[in-house]
Amino acid sequence: MIAQPPLWTRPQRRAPYLFLLPEIAVLGIFFFWPLWQSLTLSFHVTAGTHARRFVGLDNYRFLILHDRLFWLAVINTIAYTSAFLLVQIPASLGLAMLLNRRDVRGKSIFRFCFFSTYLVGQVFMAVIFFALLGRETNVGWLTRPALALPATLLAGWSLSIGYAMIYFLAALQTVDENLREAAVLDGAGTWAVFWNVILPGVKPVLIFLVVVGTIWGFQLFELPYVLFQGPGPNYRALTIVMYLYSTAFERGDLGYSAAIGWLLVLLLSGVSILQLKFTSALAEP
Amino acid sequence: MSFHLGKPILILTVLAVVSGLAVLSRRPPAAADLTVWTFADDNAQAYTQPALDGEPSLIETFRRQAGLSVSVQVINQHALDARLISLFMSPGTGRRPPDLVEIDLASVGKYFRAPVSDIGLLPLNGFLEESGELKKILPSRLATWSKNGVIFGVPRDVHPITLTYRADLFDQAGVNLEAARTWPEFQEKCLQFQRYWSDHGFPNRAAMELVAGPSEELLLMLLQRHINIVDEQNHIYLNDPKAAQTVAFYAQLVAGPRRIAAQSLPGTPFPYRDLADGKLCSMITPDWRTGYLKQYAPDLWGKVRMCPLPVFDPGDAPTSTWGGTMMGIPRNAINPRASWKLLELLCLSRQALSQRFRYSPILPPVREFWSDPLYQTGDPFFGGQAIDRLYIRLADRIPSRCVTPFSLTAQAALTMVMNKAVAYVNDHGGGDGLEAACAGWLAEATAELKHWVRQGSLDS
Numbered sequence: 001m002i003a004q005p006p007l008w009t010r011p012q013r014r015a016p017y018l019f020l021l022p023e024i025a026v027l028g029i030f031f032f033w034p035l036w037q038s039l040t041l042s043f044h045v046t047a048g049t050h051a052r053r054f055v056g057l058d059n060y061r062f063l064i065l066h067d068r069l070f071w072l073a074v075i076n077t078i079a080y081t082s083a084f085l086l087v088q089i090p091a092s093l094g095l096a097m098l099l100n101r102r103d104v105r106g107k108s109i110f111r112f113c114f115f116s117t118y119l120v121g122q123v124f125m126a127v128i129f130f131a132l133l134g135r136e137t138n139v140g141w142l143t144r145p146a147l148a149l150p151a152t153l154l155a156g157w158s159l160s161i162g163y164a165m166i167y168f169l170a171a172l173q174t175v176d177e178n179l180r181e182a183a184v185l186d187g188a189g190t191w192a193v194f195w196n197v198i199l200p201g202v203k204p205v206l207i208f209l210v211v212v213g214t215i216w217g218f219q220l221f222e223l224p225y226v227l228f229q230g231p232g233p234n235y236r237a238l239t240i241v242m243y244l245y246s247t248a249f250e251r252g253d254l255g256y257s258a259a260i261g262w263l264l265v266l267l268l269s270g271v272s273i274l275q276l277k278f279t280s281a282l283a284e285p
Numbered sequence: 286m287s288f289h290l291g292k293p294i295l296i297l298t299v300l301a302v303v304s305g306l307a308v309l310s311r312r313p314p315a316a317a318d319l320t321v322w323t324f325a326d327d328n329a330q331a332y333t334q335p336a337l338d339g340e341p342s343l344i345e346t347f348r349r350q351a352g353l354s355v356s357v358q359v360i361n362q363h364a365l366d367a368r369l370i371s372l373f374m375s376p377g378t379g380r381r382p383p384d385l386v387e388i389d390l391a392s393v394g395k396y397f398r399a400p401v402s403d404i405g406l407l408p409l410n411g412f413l414e415e416s417g418e419l420k421k422i423l424p425s426r427l428a429t430w431s432k433n434g435v436i437f438g439v440p441r442d443v444h445p446i447t448l449t450y451r452a453d454l455f456d457q458a459g460v461n462l463e464a465a466r467t468w469p470e471f472q473e474k475c476l477q478f479q480r481y482w483s484d485h486g487f488p489n490r491a492a493m494e495l496v497a498g499p500s501e502e503l504l505l506m507l508l509q510r511h512i513n514i515v516d517e518q519n520h521i522y523l524n525d526p527k528a529a530q531t532v533a534f535y536a537q538l539v540a541g542p543r544r545i546a547a548q549s550l551p552g553t554p555f556p557y558r559d560l561a562d563g564k565l566c567s568m569i570t571p572d573w574r575t576g577y578l579k580q581y582a583p584d585l586w587g588k589v590r591m592c593p594l595p596v597f598d599p600g601d602a603p604t605s606t607w608g609g610t611m612m613g614i615p616r617n618a619i620n621p622r623a624s625w626k627l628l629e630l631l632c633l634s635r636q637a638l639s640q641r642f643r644y645s646p647i648l649p650p651v652r653e654f655w656s657d658p659l660y661q662t663g664d665p666f667f668g669g670q671a672i673d674r675l676y677i678r679l680a681d682r683i684p685s686r687c688v689t690p691f692s693l694t695a696q697a698a699l700t701m702v703m704n705k706a707v708a709y710v711n712d713h714g715g716g717d718g719l720e721a722a723c724a725g726w727l728a729e730a731t732a733e734l735k736h737w738v739r740q741g742s743l744d745s
Contacts, residue, residue, distance in 0.1 A: 051403040066736055246693075251398075251694065253395075
């Protein structure tokens with residue numbers, strides 16, 4: 001019997017590991033190491049690399065039990081995300097269905113027009129809305145606390161409805177036309193066709209957009225930060241990520257802001273898991 | 286010629302190699318001996334531009350005196366903060382720090398988070414004493430840039446505060462604003478002013494610009510009463526009875542039936558334009574705001590006047606202070622003595638006065654310069670009023686302002702109390718019982734802030 005050479009001397013077996021090595025190194029250096037560092041940082045009060053004090057879970061405890069501004073940011077973020085999705089999803093699906101009709105002319109122009117807002121990005125959209133909403137009116141879009149959320153939502157919807165519409169348009173192409181025709185022949189009305197044929201057809205995209213929209217909403221930062229040039233009137237435009245930024249770079253406590261970041265990760269993971277579970281449950285017969 | 290992977294890949298590879306070589310062969314610009322970081326374009330201009338009388342620029346003067354070249358870099362304030370804090374957080378990475386750096390008052394608290402021995406800036410007490418500058422600088426301005434008696438920055442300014450008002454509109458309404466000595470009297474005068482203009486077709490004309498949210502103006506009023514909401518030792522003073530009184534009063538300036546103030550959009554030009562358009566008819570004016578006023582509201586030429594702030598009690602200061610910039614030397618600067626010499630020239634020398642005045646007419650913190658003719662002339666924009674003389678008269682009375690790592694947190698807590706106070710005024714249609722309610726909210730906020738300090742302090 002011929003003895004097998006050890007693993008690392010066999011070129012054909014070594015090759016895949018060698019090819020993977022750069023990716024693993026990049027992931028390790030730029031993802032896992034900072035992730036580990038931020039986790040350890042969140043257990044410290046810090047000012048630079050050598051001025052730090054280990055506080056265990058105190059940052060988390062303080063954040064959850066005592067930090068009103070953090071909870072205000074959480075409420076603002078959840079309110080924004082919920083309202084954002086409640087309008088974005090139906091509006092973009094409706095637009096996509098309209099543009100999917102055979103009798104609509106100039107579809108490509110409409111598609112481009114609706115999608116083009118997404119191309120400008122959050123910062124530019126915020127600047128545009130600053131110019132629009134900051135005009136001389138008695139409404140006070142940017143100065144009245146009660147209007148801070150609606151103003152941010154208007155800018156957010158303008159930015160993203162066209163983007164979601166493109167996804168729905170692509171999904172609508174996959175809806176089986178025969179199925180739709182069969183349903184119509186069987187006497188199904190418009191609503192029944194939508195509920196029983198179209199919606200199940202676009203469901204994977206819908207779930208994707210809800211999850212991505214939720215993540216987008218929870219990570220909201222630039223849009224309100226530029227629109228209000230800060231946390232807005234009475235902190236009504238303060239989001240979790242804006243608070244994280246402010247804690248790290250305006251107050252200089254990286255440990256505390258790392259704790260905010262990790263709580264955001266937990267919150268976002270929980271919400272995403274719930275969403276996926278909920279939407280899977282709907283799919284069951 | 287053939288390439289087995291195809292021509293497009295060959296062309297892309299050649300392009301990548303050529304552009305890579307071009308980048309690698311590019312010579313970096315010659316490094317100056319000293320580097321200054323500033324976030325203000327005006328300051329950079331003052332340092333680098335030749336004087337009007339043909340004299341060389343300040344950095345050229347320094348080059349001739351010390352034989353060292355200087356590069357002045359203007360960096361956006363957020364970027365400057367991020368870079369500096371990153372340098373301080375990772376010493377020993379080989380990156381060269383600036384030799385001099387300007388830091389804004391709103392940012393400085395975070396640099397003071399570390400214990401004194403770990404702060405990334407060089408203590409300047411020795412240099413200040415040795416050069417004799419310590420005695421010349423207004424002591425109240427040094428407090429802002431110090432921790433536990435160790436001075437980390439030299440102030441570039443004093444920023445006393447006055448009130449600028451539309452003299453034409455107040456005169457037309459027959460209201461003499463300057464006769465108001467106290468804030469309640471001031472409020473009465475403003476209500477009288479608003480009634481007049483409401484009767485004459487301007488129901489939305491507000492007598493004053495004040496923010497009903499995160500508010501610097503409320504802090505200024507507290508400072509007038511010698512209340513630093515957080516002192517140098519991180520003691521909290523929000524539960525001072527005068528603080529409750531001030532918050533309750535402020536809430537009634539911005540809300541309810543006795544409201545006299547409105548706010549502008551966020552952003553630099555808006556308050557000045559609102560003053561010019563007659564929507565807001567007076568504003569709190571630190572000296573740096575006069576430059577913006579002339580820039581954004583040139584149509585106000587000759588229509589505005591300035592006066593000291595009203596007070597609450599006889600012992601209060603008729604002024605306060607808003608904003609500030611320090612110049613400091615990073616602890617690991619290569620040649621601290623040369624940095625100090627440059628700092629002296631740019632910040633504390635008589636030579637720099639006219640250059641600084643040319644680009645930003647702000648009062649220097651060195652008392653002996655205040656007698657300079659630059660600060661004695663009447664300003665036609667203010668109807669010939671000698672506004673710098675007014676600023677000088679008030680400068681000696683500005684209260685010390687402390688900034689610590691917890692100042693921003695305390696400001697946020699104060700703002701939240703103020704929001705409650707404004708809501709109270711709106712809900713109750715007035716301020717009855719508001720002071721007691723404010724006292725309760727401020728006591729709660731104080732307890733929370735003490736918790737913050739215990740939790741977040743790195744000082745033993």
